[in-house]
Amino acid sequence: MEWLALEFMQRALLAALITGLTAPAIGTYLVQRRLSLLGDGLGHLAVAGVGLAFLTGTAPLPLAVLVCVVGAIAIELLRELGRTSGDVGLAILFYGGLSGGLLLASLAGQGTGTLSAFLFGSLLTINAAELWIIGGLGAVVLLVCLGLLPQLFAVSADEPFARTIGLPVRVYNVLVVALAAVTVTVSMRTVGLLLVSALMVVPVATANHLVIGFRRSMLTAMGLGVIAAVSGTIGSYQFDTAPGALIVVIAIGLFALSWPVSLLLARRHAPVVELTDDQPPRSHEMTEEHPHVHSEGCGHRAVPHGGHVDYIHDGHRHAAHEGHYDEH
């Protein structure tokens, strides 16, 4: 554990922790609004900010945040006006950002090598000033994502309804994409601009397998994001790999593991069916030999039925009765 004493490792772990918390938090709203790939596009846009910083000789992080936020707000307002016909307008903006960034960087005499620190992350070279910016912006993202959770949920789930209860829908929509832009740029040193989108979407998809409820799945996604980001950082130090790539691979590994777990959970949470024909059984009809014992969570659908609970088994309703099962 000697690496914990290394200052650059401490900074790397802190930055990874912040990315692990913020990316899935804002990602939950993007997934809810079916904008899963917006983060990827914003990452391309941020490259233009980095290129501009190279050309002007300023610090890359603040300028990239600015360019990305302005671009994100423009996209959202265009979407609201219905001017961008689906993805085409977005694609032009995103690839314009990427090519423009590369062009600006090469004009500044910087090769793609310097740029790759931002495209794929460079977690171990974060300096103290950058960590302060990452921490401050991360705190803002978390405060809004958690503090305005009911409002942002309402707007992303049912925009017309949100309007009719007087919520400032446009403000909240712009807020979500602006914070997504902030999260993307803040994460460019940890997982990199090309991979951050994975951390916004994959833990959310994993959480959706595991838990029920919007709030719970957001908190679970944040937990999964932290696990992936922190273990990926430590692992990349131990095995000398690219941290951003390892973080995303771990996140996808967790997603793959969640498949079988979700299947088990689905059996346990078998839905309760409402029956409308509550006819009493015509006669006392016992089931054939029945070694399986029905109980809550046994995997068969439970059906409340005339004051007791039946279990649906192979298309029959089984009701416990004096040590055997009746057909209901």
Next chain:
Amino acid sequence: MTPAETPAPEPATEPAITAQRVDVVLSGVPIVRRASFEIGLGQTVAVTGNNGSGKTTLMRALLGLVPHRGTVRLFGTELSRFRDWRRIGYVPQRSTILVQQATAREVVASGRLGLRRPLWPAGAADRRAVADALTRVGLADRAQAPFVRLSGGQQQRVLIARALAGEADLMIWDEPLAGVDQATQGVLADVLSDLRRQGTTVVMVLHEPGPFEPLIDRAITLADGRIVADGPFLPAAGGHEVHELPHSHFHETGLEVV
């Protein structure tokens, strides 16, 4: 029909809804034409008409969700200046809502947001209102179930509970009975009957009145975007296939009301 006792929440001066010569044109196509009517406080009004007759669009225009020409006033205030949205309870068509993970309770809780301050946690009154709303539609035991896995009738009840949680004075329901089974229709009729007793104004798009029939004061019928009938709700004998409205001469134009 016996008029229900209607203790209006505020001095009953202005109608709940005033529409004067309302036109709605979407993508160059006139959807609603010259719609004029007033809906008084405490009335229960059905808006009927064939598919594509402009019912839903008219409701959306009244709520400011689509642009309109003409005048719409809610509780006496011009729509563009109306800010008292907490008084409105909208139930959109079920298919418009987009949730993957949210529980029924979370969906209903969003109906309280007009009354809550941002960045402030829900208070005891908010939680009670959400629980009450779920109980009134008979879904207290399904509060933690994911909305998407509920049956169509249960989803409809959740959306109505969401509007109830906001304690609105004017309910606008878009096809609350569409795809809803008989038992659920009965539950919703009880809810509607409670709202009438409380003096809540209810305007709803209906295809078939079903168990709502005795609770409806008035029907506004649209055909091809125009109001072709407006008057007391008169169910026809022999089921609800066709209900005759006072302005029966319109039927001669082939605008049958189903």
